[in-house]
Amino acid sequence: MSTTPVPPRSPRRRSPVAALSSLALVLALGSSLTSACAPAATKPDTEGPTTTPPAPAQPAEPVAVPGSFADNPIVYFVVTDRFLNGNPGNDNSYGRRKDGGEEIGTFHGGDLAGLTAKLEEGYFRDLGVNGIWITAPYEQIRGWVVGGDKEFQHYAYHGYYALDFTVLDQNMGTESELRAFVDAAHAQGIRVIFDIVMNHPGYADLWTLNEFGIDVLWDGWEKATPADYHSYIDYNDFDFTQWWGGDWVRSGLPGYDEGSSWDDLTKQLAFLPDFKTESDQAVKLPAFLTRKPDTHARAHDGYTVRAYLVEWLTRWVREFGVDGFRCDTAKHVDLASWAALKAAGVQALAAWKREHPDRAVDDAPFWMTGEVFPHGVQRDDFYDQGGFDNLINFDFQNQLDEMFQTGLGKDWRRIDTIYADYASKISSDPTFNVLTYISSHDTKLFNRRKLIPAGTALLLAPGGVQIFYGDESARPAGPVPSSDPQQATRSDMNWGSVDAAVLAHWQTLGRFRSRHVAVAKGAHQMLAERPYTFSRIHPEDRVVAAIGATGEVTLPVGEAFVDGARVRDAVTGTELTVTGGRVTVVADASGVVLLEAVRADH
Structure with missing residues (x-):
């Protein structure tokens, strides 16, 4: 997650098989021309039997044993807003605007329709991808908050500042566009993975506070800049209780508990309000949701914060067939809440598949991976008590970077220590796996000059792999705010300048991996x-x-x-x-x- 408050396809490389086929055609044409210029043969007196020439040899087909998705996940992670604009009509939803500057933290127009267009084009299939992890598409806070050290306007384009977990954010698209995306992915054997958050909702931004009548703003708030933003909010006003409310979150506002300064489970990460998922207290719906006409949130007697969040998040599974979740900030949420989410997800997906057997990829269960920074390749309670099938491996990016800096490209045997270590843990345990990456939205982009050898190292690594959008195309970094450099990792997809050689290499490795569970397990x-x-x-x-x-x-x-x-x-x-x-x-x-x-x- 973010931790600050705040075109046409490139041509594919021609294969040797295609080149041989072209050569055969040239030779055949040459033979025909030579025959046409030669003297006519004398016709025999008696018609003899004709002989059909043998068909040209077909290239051998490889034996494909892809394995299950859980064993061999090849997941493409995309910041949807920065990928492809498939429906410009939704670009300025809720009155969101450009900032007129470098547009570091504004919405750029990417949406579900853009993802579907690339699916239909075959872009993901050509990469060998069997899962697409998209940033949370449900509704985010309406406006912006202060980005970095008062450097930019920071909208929730990344999906980590939720407002309403039960409806789509209009910048992402409509429910019919979501169904089209899921169906297009499933038709190609590709699973849809939602990024989700149970640790926190979004900040109390000026526009959301105004929209829902939470009377804590000073006059003139519409003119706020990153430099004076907070001066327009009365942080001593108890009307803040009309927002999420003190039973739901810790925020330090009037009527709310303070978050812990040391405990991972109860701290306010980056000053975000912290959900009380561990509480067994029954709660009412947050006041602002009771005044929100389009929400699908409904009051239930006896429901806790955890129960509501589980119901809201698994609605996307029950109604749309979403196949799994990537769980943000997982170490900041109690394991019992993750186990409850996993159990509900399994039930919801099984029910959807029973009702829509012709639209499901297969009968595999709901799948869950998570961000437990700085987790490596080891099994622990997140698997055994939290219900996770998989966790993100934060070790590999730095391990590989250090190896390249010390000569890996000239001596590849050095990577064997990593491969052997990972495989010894992953291949010996049928229920253990990780998701390894070389670039991330929360760390850095891998050296853009090393993407062919780095792609080789990643796509041949044991366990599951995550392809960060643009690693396969040499997408350059965006503007770099000094106080929030991770924003540079989320630049627009470079459809107009795709590196054809890098893409072809990643396609070859990705498709090979997709055929072979042996690479992963x-x-x-x-x-x-x-x-x-x-x-x-x-x-x-x-x-x-x-x-x-x-x-x-x-x-x-x-x-x-x-x-x-x-x-x-x-x-x-x-x-x-x-x-x-x-x-x-x-x-x-x-x-x-x-x-x-x-x-x-x-």
Whole structure:
């Protein structure tokens, strides 16, 4: 989450198979022209039987064992507002405006319709993606708050400042557009993952306070700037109780408890109001929601804060078929609340699938990952008591960055210590997995000059992987506020300047990974140091990969493939036969070789 208060597709690289097909066509045309210029043959006296020429050999199809989504998640994380504007008519919802400056924290126009357009184009399918994690699309606070150190107007374009969890934010689109997006994703076997927050709602911004008649504003508030914003709010006025109310959140305002200064579960993260999810006290609906005509929030006797939030969030699962959640600021919410959300999500998705069997990807259960900063690759109570299937791995980005700074590109065997460590933990536990990334909206973008080798390292890592939008296209960083540099990671998608070579590489690696659960959950073994070669062997699947290969190389395959086995290099399309436990192949310019079995019926 944010911690400050505050075009056309590029052409794909032509494959060797396509090049061979073109050469065959040229030779065939040449043969036809030569025949046309040659003397006519003498027609035999008797018509003999005609012979049909053999059909050209078809490229071998790889054996695909993708595994379950939980075992092999390949999740594309997109800040929806910064991706693609599919419906300009919703750009200025609720009176939101541009700031006339660098537009660091304003809404930029990306929406659900834009995501659907790219789905229909095949953009995500070409990347091998099987899940799309979108920023929370439900309604956010109406206006802006102070960004950074009074540097910019900070709107909730990222979805972390919720106002009403039960309706869509109009900048994101309509319910029919959400259904179209979910259906388009499911039709391609892609799951939809919502970013959600149970730790906090959004700040009390000027426009929301005015909209709902919470009488704490001084005259002239409409003229506020980041420099004088807070001077227009009377922070001593008890009318703040007409907002969420002291039974719901800690905020330090009149009529509210203060948040803790030390306890993760009760602190006000970045001064945000903190939900009392751990409380067993029954609460009424917040006062402002009772005056909000479009809300789906309904009062229930005996409901706690947790019960309401669980009901509101799982409504998206019950009614739209959302497949899972990425849970923000998870360490700041009690485990019992996460377990309740997971249980309700499982029930809600199962019910939706029973009612819409033709619109579901499969019968897999609801899935949940979470942000527990700075969690690495280890199993703990978030899995065993909180119900999480997966947690984000914060270690890999810095590990990989440090390795590149000390010569990884010249000695890839050094990454084996990471791969071996991850695989030993992930492959041995069928219910344990992580989501590894190289760029994030909350940390930094990976070195844009290293995206081909970094993409290789990420997409061959054990466990699940997260592709941050634009890593596959070399999206440049945006403006960098000195007091909130993470804003630079959320620049607009670079549809007009996609790096075709980077995209083609990520597509090749992503599709290979999508075919092979062994990459994610297989037992790992290094087979050679130069070029760095390893196998991953799963009970149902096996692959061999090499990184740093140049020219013609002979690679060991270990126990992955027996002598006589037919395999192909997924990068070049070259078909090979294993001889003496090895194959010889000419490596692509990327230096990556990806060996997979081919189907026996070809």
